[in-house]
Amino acid sequence: MDEKEKERKFEEIIQQYSTVLHATARRELYVNGATYDWSRAEEAVQEALAIAWTKRDEVLASKNIPGWLVNTLRYVLKNMARQDQQWKKQIMLTQKDLDPTLIQPPPGADLELEGLVSAEEYTLLRQVYVERIPYEELCQTYGIKKSALAMRVKRAKGRFREAYLESEKIFSDLSEQTGSARHNTSRGGPKR
Incomplete structure (x- = not known):
């Protein structure tokens, strides 16, 4: 199958399954309580389709194309939820007050x-x-x-x-310097 044929076949797959993917993303987001923001569902579907496009040979060879797409979408949704939690945690940790x-x-x-x-x-x-x-x-x-x-x-x-990351690096560098300075002074001063 040449590239033009793959593109045409992939476009057919998108047209055939995009409604199912959007419904699945909305349901998963709603059930998991992550968000009621349907634009996040759209974002997840677009990411899943981008992954499918990069692996189009694998998708086109699959005997269960809708299953492949839905599983990929679920992984994308899990990654999105994980990233959201990480960002929320970072924001909360850095804002101590x-x-x-x-x-x-x-x-x-x-x-x-x-x-x-x-x-x-x-x-x-x-x-x-x-x-x-x-x-x-x-x-x-x-x-x-x-x-x-x-x-x-x-x-x-x-x-x-x-x-x-830069502030963490500076902090760890300072900690190492302070730790090595303490280590050196605890043994009777710096080594020569």
């Missing part, structure tokens, strides 16, 4: 997440991962399209990750 039982942070807690991200980026990440405000509502609030909002979230997460 924030009580996890509160949705609204205490006064002053929104000041730049200990210098890791800007106040605007922190607010956006908190709205998406802690408060679980649906993308549609945030799009209206910010006056932007869903794709632009998704890109803002992705970039804010990237900056947060880079800054967080």
Whole structure:
């Protein structure tokens, strides 16, 4: 089968099973209590289809194409839930003054997440991962399209990750230096 034929066959598969995939994603998100935001279901379906596209030879050779697609979608949904939990935990851990039982942070807690991200980026990440405000509502609030909002979230997460990892590296380097200095002085001073 040549590439054009594979593309045509894959487009047929998308048309045939996209409704089933969307319904499955919505049901899984609803049942697991992750979100009522159907744009997250769309995001999961798009990711599953992107994976299917990269493995199109495997998909086209499968005897159970809908099963392959649904299983891939379920793995994507599990990864999304895991990532959401990790982001929520990181935000909560780095914002020490924030009580996890509160949705609204205490006064002053929104000041730049200990210098890791800007106040605007922190607010956006908190709205998406802690408060679980649906993308549609945030799009209206910010006056932007869903794709632009998704890109803002992705970039804010990237900056947060880079800054967080850098601060962790600096902290561990300082700990090592302090630990080795203590180790050297405990044996009668630095080694020569």
